[in-house]
Structures are given as structure tokens and as C-alpha cells.
Amino acid sequence: MSRRPTMADVARAAGVHKATASRALSPHSSGQLNPETVRRVLAAAKQLGYTPNAAARSLRTSRSRTVGVLIPDLTNPLFPPLVRGMEDVLLPRGYTALLANTDNDEAQERTLFQALTGRQVDGFIVATARLDHPLLREAHEAGIAVVLINRTTDQPLFPCVSGDDATGIGLAVDHLVGLGHTAIAHVSGPRTLSPGAVRARAFRSALAAHGINPGSCPVVDAPSYSEAAGATAAEELLERSPAITAIVAGNDLIALGTLHTLRRRGLRCPEDVSIIGFNDMRFVDEFQPPLTTVHVPHHELGVEAARLLLDQLERVDRGTAVPKRVLLPVDLVIRASAAPPPHRP
Amino acid sequence: MSRRPTMADVARAAGVHKATASRALSPHSSGQLNPETVRRVLAAAKQLGYTPNAAARSLRTSRSRTVGVLIPDLTNPLFPPLVRGMEDVLLPRGYTALLANTDNDEAQERTLFQALTGRQVDGFIVATARLDHPLLREAHEAGIAVVLINRTTDQPLFPCVSGDDATGIGLAVDHLVGLGHTAIAHVSGPRTLSPGAVRARAFRSALAAHGINPGSCPVVDAPSYSEAAGATAAEELLERSPAITAIVAGNDLIALGTLHTLRRRGLRCPEDVSIIGFNDMRFVDEFQPPLTTVHVPHHELGVEAARLLLDQLERVDRGTAVPKRVLLPVDLVIRASAAPPPHRP
DNA sequence: TTGAAAGCGCTAACAA
């Protein structure tokens, strides 16, 4: 026989009924069986090289032990560590992640969400949340299990895990102020995304905490978390506010774009303008200059998100308490892109 | 009714038998139906928000429209573009990729392979091939559909798509020779992997083609494609052959490690020693100095691999011809890490 | 402690 062995084959080889084989093979129910029977079934299974048919199991139980993971773009170095972190908890617990890249496209996201639902995923980990997110609202109404990561919606619909953005921005501003800067700009990410909104808000509060005049500290929005958007926004910023001596970027990609704009305009970093990034993604320490940035524990973020989701899936009472929020601590990594402001005559 | 609608629901709503609904819903067989019936079924499906149950379909057809993708580590910036390339082909054709990271661990790879097989994947795209690969040999004997990407086995068991490594190394050596180098080293990747073996061989032939004395051109092996391994191997190299003026690295990560070793030893790149990388992974243009490297079209590699696999899956005759090999063209990207050799007194 | 039987949702061979 060359087809894959089924449970019926195992049962036959062990001389038991297939229901018995099923029970023996499931740790959950093997307790109610004669240990000797269990042993025989297990031996037969091993000998035949039996692996359960996930489709059959899923059809029967209407659970797939699969979770859908929605991210903007795998190619953004932020996400691979997130995904690996999730897998570190999913795999040992028998779950598999099904990845989908939305490319920040709402229609594509909807399509992928449908496709994943069709594949019977048990729940979702979503890294693409917008503050206003109709699809997630619908998912909430439909009672679908979701955990948000990195970004959240304006209504607290689902549990969410992210880095402590406000503290991170505070650290960055503290550092710059400590260096002597008083004209600090923020090139923010999109305000339609929670990190963009909270980091911008945190920027303003940090300024206030230091008693710095907000008038000399402009905030400009990059329309996306990308190098190109950062470059354009920085261009605009320097045009309008040439006096600034430091920039807190919405994330590392925006910081990189800003760096390019500086270079294009003949400004040196950090001698003329300091830059601080956010995330501490891979290779920022190789940049020229090595980027001072706020480190976010992405792997841990993935781990926490997966835990939250599995807890939700495997709990019997799908409680209606206010969704948990997990904020992981961040810290400032000082490299070489921030220095004291230039001496102006 | 709050459960997801099934085909029976659609059939009932459209007033037809569920077999008819099935036919109407499948483009393949909807042709044999009264167009008006098809229209009614489609309308009912849409109205109910019907999505097919993949588990049921998979159980019935014993095909899952899922392919397993084995990669060493998603966190290596090489792989995300590869994966995106695959998905660009897979998704429009109704397939989904199931990713698995092996971390170069043979046992883990075997476990994941089993797990994916249990999930009824229709075939595999494998980026973890070693020259000697028992698991792949077994898969071949079992008649499992596999496409290799980036790396191949010593026996041509499966179709394979990769960059044109030999030409790439030739380009790198040509460039260095053109710059005036005659003492060029190669910090190779592991020789147990096909790129390590072919790039090292290509290095030797390129030297020969230029009539350069191989005695002054050492090759040292890094035990893995990583920054750390590259750094250690470079340390060893410089200890043994301090006279070399240029290094062709097995890949960009090894090049980066080499760069660090140079820096640690007070050598400047490119003034004292030139370095050329391989792959042109993201951000190497931000390194200090920006890395001259061989560009490999990773996205295209992923596209080709997925195409090859789907062709194999959807062809009726699973032919026994010699597996196809696709070699995608590469080119040298000149940045700033390679320059003329220093003038030695 | 084990067996019998039903059925998850779908497709495809066969019949009408």
C-alpha cells in the first residue's frame, strides 16, 4: 500500500476498532484506555509511520489548529522577528501560522481575511490595525478571536500587545534634551495608525515635561512608515523649519529617509542634525552613522501575542471582560546619530 | 443561523440540489450547467456570504492547495523577498504558502516536514537543501513534489531555481582584477551547501581565467552563512595571509562579518582591503562603506520556484524527465567597498 | 474498557 496510512490502518494493525485507535492516539483520552492497548496502538502507529489527516480532523472538530497572521509586508525587517516569536509558542502547542501580507491595502486585506477564514483558521493575529478599522469591527461582531499586535484600534475591541511607545518617545526626547537640544522636530508616522498617534502625543507631552516651547518643535506627518515617505516629510520639515537641530523619527525606516534627505541637503548627522529612530530593527547599527534608536522587543511581542490568542482559543468561557493590553518595556540604544547641537553664532 | 453557511444552505436558497450548487460554484464545471441556474446559485452564495470549507474540500479531493515552504530563517533578509515572490504566484492561483523555519537543524526540519505533510500540503518549496540530504532523497522516493530554491542537492532529484552563482563570482573577480588586485581571498560559505561549493569552484576558475597565481589567493570556509562565522573566518584568513588586498565573500552576511574583523584589526575598507559581497540583500547600501555586491533577483527566484511547483502539481503526467534547472541572471552592483589595492612599498 | 454508528462539508461517478 503506497498511500498514507490512516487511522483505520493503525487500528487494523493493532487489532482494535478505529475509535479505540483514535482514543489511544489522543493524549486527552488515552487515559480511559487499557495501558496495554494504548501501547499496542502507539507501536502500530509508529511502525506504519502514521500521521493524522489534518483536514479530516478539522472537518470533524471544526477547528484547524491554524492561526492567520496579517502583516503589512514581510519584507519590512520589523516583522520577521515578530513572526518567529509567534511561531515559538504556536508550534510547540501544535498550531501553525498562516501568513498574509496586506501591503496596507484594505481590499487585499479583506480578501485575505476571507481566504484565511475559508481555511478554517481558529483565530487571527493582526499587525495591520488602523484606528478606524471596519473589518476588525465586523470580526468583533462575528465573535472571531483576534489579538492585535503593534497597532490597535480606537475602540478596545481586542487584546493588544505592543511596545511602550510613550515611554520610548520620552526616552528619546530626554536624551536629546540632555544633549542640549531645544529645537526638536518629530517626523511622525501616519496618524491613522495607533503608533503614529500615540508617539506624536507622547512627543508633545515629553516636550511639555521639559518645559520646552512647542512652537520651536514642529511635528510633520509621513504618510507611511517607509523610507520614501520619511525622506519627503523631512524635506518639507527642513524647508519650513530650518532651525531645528534634532529629529525624533516615527520609526527606523522614516529615520533612514530623513538621513537621506539630510545628506542630499548637505547636512551632516549628527553634527548638524541629530536623529533618533524607533524599533531598533536589524542592521540600523551598520548605518552611517549607526542609528540611535528605541529598542522594541519584537520577538517577545510575537510571543506574547501568540500566548494571548491561544489562551483565548483554549479557554472555555470566552469572557467578555475588557480586552487585556500588554505593553512591553522598551529602552533607548545610544549609538552615533544623536550628539549635542551645533554651536550657532 | 449564526454558523457559517455551507453549500447545502446555498443550494436550499437557490432551490437546487447541493451537487448542482457545487458545480455552479466551480468554474471548472459551471459550464455544463444552465447559465440561469449558475446565476441563481452564485447570487445565493453571495447573498449568504458563502465561503467554501477548505477542510471538507481537502478531505474529499486529498489536495489542499497549500504548499510547504522550508527556509532556514525568516529573519535572514534574504528570505522575505523570496517568500513574497512565491506568494505572488501562489495566491492568484488559489494556493497558500505554509512557512517553516528549520534553523539549519536537521531534526527540526524533519519534524516540520512531517507536520506539513500531515497538513496535506500538495508540495514543497525547499530553500534548505544540503548537497547530501537524506530527507530530500526520501521525499523523492515517496514521489513528493518538491522544488529547490537557491540551493540544490548533489543528485539532481528535483527542479531547482537559483541565481547564476558562477557568473556572479566571475563578475566579482573581474572587477577586483580590473582594479589591480592580484592577491584575492575567498571567504566561502559552507561547502556542504551548493552555493558554497559552486562559488568556491567559480572563484578558482575565475582566477585561472585571469592567469593569477592561486598560491596567493587563499580560500577559507565559514561554517555558516552568518556574520559571526564570517568574522571568525576572516580573522583566521588575515592571520594566515596578511598580504591579501581583497576578499570575495560567500554572501553579504559573511561580508559584513569580514568588515567587522577588518575594523577590529585597524584595517580600512576599501583603502587597505576591498570586499565584495553576494546577494545584495536589503540595507547593504547603507553599510559603512556601502557594499559592492552581486545582485541576485530574489523576488524573481521565488516567482520561478512557485511556477515550477505549480506546473508540476497541475500537470497530469508527473513526467520522469531530468528535473529542470533555472539559473537567473545576476549582476555586479558597484558601491564603495572595493577600490584599487594599496600601494605597498 | 471497548465497539458501533453517525456525520462534519464537499466532490464526482453514475443515473435519470
Place this chain on the structure above:
DNA sequence: TTGTTAGCGCTTTCAA
């Protein structure tokens, strides 16, 4: 052109 029927491999209720 459409309906009938069987069954993919598994889990689980009920009965023994």
C-alpha cells in the same frame, strides 16, 4: 442539464 449517492478520515455519543 440536474439529482442521487457514496465516501474522504476523523471524533464522539451512545451502548455494551
